Amino acid sequence: MTSLGGGSGERDGETATASRIRDAAIARFARDGFRAGLRTIAADAGVTAGLIVHHFGSKDGLRRACDEQVLEFMRREKEKALTDGTGTMLLAQMAQVEQFAPMVQYLLRSMQAGGQLAAQLIEHMIGDAEAYLSAGEAAGVVRPSRDRAARTRYLAYQATGSMLLWFTLHGADAEPEKFPVLFRRYMEELALPALELFTEGLLVDRSMLDEYLMYVPDPPSTPDNAADSDGTAS
Amino acid sequence: MTSLGGGSGERDGETATASRIRDAAIARFARDGFRAGLRTIAADAGVTAGLIVHHFGSKDGLRRACDEQVLEFMRREKEKALTDGTGTMLLAQMAQVEQFAPMVQYLLRSMQAGGQLAAQLIEHMIGDAEAYLSAGEAAGVVRPSRDRAARTRYLAYQATGSMLLWFTLHGADAEPEKFPVLFRRYMEELALPALELFTEGLLVDRSMLDEYLMYVPDPPSTPDNAADSDGTAS
DNA sequence: CACCAGATTAAACACTTGTTCAATCACCCG
DNA sequence: CGGGTGATTGAACAAGTGTTTAATCTGGTG
Numbered sequence: 144m145t146s147l148g149g150g151s152g153e154r155d156g157e158t159a160t161a162s163r164i165r166d167a168a169i170a171r172f173a174r175d176g177f178r179a180g181l182r183t184i185a186a187d188a189g190v191t192a193g194l195i196v197h198h199f200g201s202k203d204g205l206r207r208a209c210d211e212q213v214l215e216f217m218r219r220e221k222e223k224a225l226t227d228g229t230g231t232m233l234l235a236q237m238a239q240v241e242q243f244a245p246m247v248q249y250l251l252r253s254m255q256a257g258g259q260l261a262a263q264l265i266e267h268m269i270g271d272a273e274a275y276l277s278a279g280e281a282a283g284v285v286r287p288s289r290d291r292a293a294r295t296r297y298l299a300y301q302a303t304g305s306m307l308l309w310f311t312l313h314g315a316d317a318e319p320e321k322f323p324v325l326f327r328r329y330m331e332e333l334a335l336p337a338l339e340l341f342t343e344g345l346l347v348d349r350s351m352l353d354e355y356l357m358y359v360p361d362p363p364s365t366p367d368n369a370a371d372s373d374g375t376a377s
Numbered sequence: 378m379t380s381l382g383g384g385s386g387e388r389d390g391e392t393a394t395a396s397r398i399r400d401a402a403i404a405r406f407a408r409d410g411f412r413a414g415l416r417t418i419a420a421d422a423g424v425t426a427g428l429i430v431h432h433f434g435s436k437d438g439l440r441r442a443c444d445e446q447v448l449e450f451m452r453r454e455k456e457k458a459l460t461d462g463t464g465t466m467l468l469a470q471m472a473q474v475e476q477f478a479p480m481v482q483y484l485l486r487s488m489q490a491g492g493q494l495a496a497q498l499i500e501h502m503i504g505d506a507e508a509y510l511s512a513g514e515a516a517g518v519v520r521p522s523r524d525r526a527a528r529t530r531y532l533a534y535q536a537t538g539s540m541l542l543w544f545t546l547h548g549a550d551a552e553p554e555k556f557p558v559l560f561r562r563y564m565e566e567l568a569l570p571a572l573e574l575f576t577e578g579l580l581v582d583r584s585m586l587d588e589y590l591m592y593v594p595d596p597p598s599t600p601d602n603a604a605d606s607d608g609t610a611s
Numbered sequence: 612c613a614c615c616a617g618a619t620t621a622a623a624c625a626c627t628t629g630t631t632c633a634a635t636c637a638c639c640c641g
Numbered sequence: 642c643g644g645g646t647g648a649t650t651g652a653a654c655a656a657g658t659g660t661t662t663a664a665t666c667t668g669g670t671g
Contacts, residue, residue: 160649180629181629192629196631197649201630255489257489257548261546265546286577289573294573296566297567297570304538304540304541305537305539307542308488311489311490333531335528336522336531337531339522339528339586340578340579343578344520345574345576346519346520346575347519352576355572359568392618415658416659424619424620425621426660430661431617432618436659
């Protein structure tokens, strides 16, 4: 196999070898984490370590190229499938495709490490969830919230974070071929409690919520909360 | 200050220097992650790198000692405060105490890396949540679930995972002194949507849940789900 | 005091890391 | 064919890693 036919081709101004290196790096970073050495990646791509820095400047440059590739891949795929508002479903679908699994795994690794890609991705997901939840509200299937932006962020963090933690603890590090089945297991384990919580809630009465609403002076709409730049300076 | 009076003293059979090294390691691991070098930790503790391996055998031995210390610290603290069933409140309280903040931060690092401590901790939290939710059900304030064990795991992963992700993305790495205020910000941002979701749910009608219950053949109780025996074995 | 065990150190070791450098190779243009 | 340009290599470098080893220091016991 000289080139992966499906997901990853050369970007403009990129030689075939460079993109091969980049793909090998994504796969290796996904498998071993970002502490993987340049020589290992070079061996995967059938080249030398020196050539990598010749093409990408440095290891950090290589990682930036990987980030960009994964992000653009996500952008492309997003239009081909409907999300459930949190991106979890989208990721689950992509992880089933053997070709795309490394990308998803790279993404998880990126979130473990907390890079810029992770932040961008989360913001994307929040944006999608915002649209999705708004549509749901308009259609009358989603309850309105007292603070829509806060709820959107909350749901996105919940969905993504729990998935991240689950994979971290269940050793998604190990064999990449286990990844798709792990993903399915996660979804199966999660579906019922999630649906229960979303349709029926957890608590029987409203006392805790009402107490909180009584206690907190801040009214529903806080425009500066959506930006999340700094917010509370005290 | 020769010894930290509050949280960390010598354990039995441990010299004062050893515990000083261990505490320095916890703080340094919390600050820089587990890739922190032995020489850095040694400098923090005012000793040499060789002495560390003399006392702990290896870097991994040192990390095991740190894990054990943090875990035992958590065990001790757990009895002094009521949890909200997920451990989040407990962590939030502890993070406010300047002395304990490194422990909490070490814990987050441990979950980022996915070690054994993280798995143990999550199991602890799930156990606590189990008891707490059961008590809530008995008291009539928590709705019963069709699969209590699955819901418990789900809630624990949600709470812990979203917190982990939030801190990873909001740069809890940087300044340790920012950690307590970051924690408070997280709780404030989270409280309203969480309470809303827990008391009112997200969806207006039950169609999605009913569809799922119709579609899935598996009845509520799956005994092998509660144990989750294999864990991180690979 | 002599002696020993443990704490502690400084230096070296073997290894990996990312990066640099000069040399070679391949190919395209004139 | 000549020449130049970028791809590519292998070796070297400097810095860092965890670990080992021999030596020194220290304190308690006979």
